[in-house]
Amino acid sequence: MHNFDAKLLALLRGASRVAILxxxxxxxxxxxxxxxxxxxxxxxxRAEDLATPEAFERDPQLVWEWxxxxxxQVQQHLPNAGHTALAEMQRRAGHLxxxxxxxxxxxxxxxxxxxxxxxxxxxxxRCLQCGAQTEGATEIWREGLPYCACGGxxxxxxxxxxxxxxxxxxxxxxxxxxxxxxxxxxxxxALVYPAAHLPHLARDAGAxxxxxxxEKTPLTPQAHWFLQGRAGEILPGLVQxxx
Ligand code: BJW
Ligand code: ZN
Numbered sequence: 001m002h003n004f005d006a007k008l009l010a011l012l013r014g015a016s017r018v019a020i021l022x023x024x025x026x027x028x029x030x031x032x033x034x035x036x037x038x039x040x041x042x043x044x045x046r047a048e049d050l051a052t053p054e055a056f057e058r059d060p061q062l063v064w065e066w067x068x069x070x071x072x073q074v075q076q077h078l079p080n081a082g083h084t085a086l087a088e089m090q091r092r093a094g095h096l097x098x099x100x101x102x103x104x105x106x107x108x109x110x111x112x113x114x115x116x117x118x119x120x121x122x123x124x125x126r127c128l129q130c131g132a133q134t135e136g137a138t139e140i141w142r143e144g145l146p147y148c149a150c151g152g153x154x155x156x157x158x159x160x161x162x163x164x165x166x167x168x169x170x171x172x173x174x175x176x177x178x179x180x181x182x183x184x185x186x187x188x189x190a191l192v193y194p195a196a197h198l199p200h201l202a203r204d205a206g207a208x209x210x211x212x213x214x215e216k217t218p219l220t221p222q223a224h225w226f227l228q229g230r231a232g233e234i235l236p237g238l239v240q241x242x243x
Contacts, residue, residue, distance in 0.1 A: 002227065002237050004238065008210065009241045013243075015093070015180075015181040017094070017095045017180040017181050017182075018096040018097070018181070019099065019180035019198075020096065020099065020183070020186060021184065022086075022098070022102060022186045023101045023186070023188025024040075025186070025213060025231060026082050026086075026102060026106075026187035027079075027083075027102055027106055028187065028231075029080040029231070029232040030077045030079060030106060031073070031077040032073055032104060033073075036189050036191070037215070047161060050062070051158075051160045051161055055160075056155060061144040064145060064146065067122065070122055071136065074106075078109075079107070079109050079110035081233075082187075082230075082234075082235045082236075083107055083109070084111070085232075085236045085238065085239045086107065087111035088239050090112055091111075092242035098112050099115075099116040099118060099172075099177075099195075100117060101119050101192070102117075103119055103120055103158050104122060105121055105122070118165050118173060119159040120166070122156065122158065124136070125146060126156075127150060127152040128152050128153050129151065129153070130150045132148060139154055173198060177198040177199070177205070178201055178205045179205070180202055181208065182209075183198070183199050183207045183208070184212065185198075185209065185210070185211045186211075186213070188213075196218075199211075200222065208224045210223065210224065210225045210227065211227065212231050212234050212235070216228075
């Protein structure tokens with residue numbers, strides 16, 4: 001079990017508002033690949049070929065092949081001890097906002113509520129013609145591409161590079177960061193903006209910053225606590241502090 005600093009535990013017990021930002025690393029122990037780490041997607045593919053609007057215009061079949069594969073992976077695996085611990089922490093803490101860059105919906109599946117999805121989700125798709133956003137079950141597949149009932153082509157309901165994040169979600173996330181006493185950055189390389197701004201906003205507003213990651217990131221020098229290790233191993237112990 002991880003040995004936590006007494007000062008950190010006291011701070012957690014006294015905190016009235018907690019904000020948590022998660023990234024692909026939170027789902028790594030579920031068996032989902034991350035983007036940038038060893039075994040990550042960007043080790044074998046170029047982000048520009050899969051996660052940009054230009055890639056989708058150029059080769060929608062290829063992009064959909066990747067997202068179908070990832071949907072299947074999400075269905076084949078389950079939330080892990082890290083997701084469960086965060087949901088439990090939310091039940092115990094006075095006020096805990098969970099902000100995620102993940103598109104797998106594992107936080108919600110583990111019981112977390114009011115999750116702010118900054119980069120959309122894998123489950124839904126959006127019609128390029130009528131704008132309707134619905135779950136995959138309503139897609140009409142033809143030659144490797146999903147269509148809407150209106151006939152329009154559908155795209156994954158995620159946020160690609162160069163696209164703006166959903167405005168309401170981003171606003172809620174900024175606010176949670178500015179108002180919290182403690183901000184956790186968990187399982188994210190802290191490289192992709194504007195999500196990567198959040199811990200800095202929180203820090204500037206006076207919050208304590210706690211980072212959980214097996215590797216150092218550009219955020220690490222700014223973190224008040226760097227808990228080096230896997231989220232699924234560290235978080236279950238940390239839950240005890242919230243009671
Ligand atoms: C563990 C673990 C375990 C392992 N336990 N941890 C130059 C400067 C600044 C900004 C820009 C710039 N050029 C372009 C930009 C903007 C760009 C950006 O930030 N680029 C940077 C890469 C430089 N951002 C955008 O384009 C965003 N939009 C935007 O800014 O709009 C305004 C605008 C419009 C037009 C022009 C310019 C600006 C949109 C970003 C969208 C990101 N989309 C993706 C795909 C989403 C859909 C999908 O899933 O398919 O989001 S890319 C990918 O990266 C995904 C992730 O959410 C995101 C972040 O990655 P994450 O989650 O941090 O994962 P990894 O793999 O990077 O890290 C995993 C971490 O876990 C590692 O640290 C491991 O060590 C750790 N880990 N096991 C705990 N067990
Ligand atoms: Zn439509």
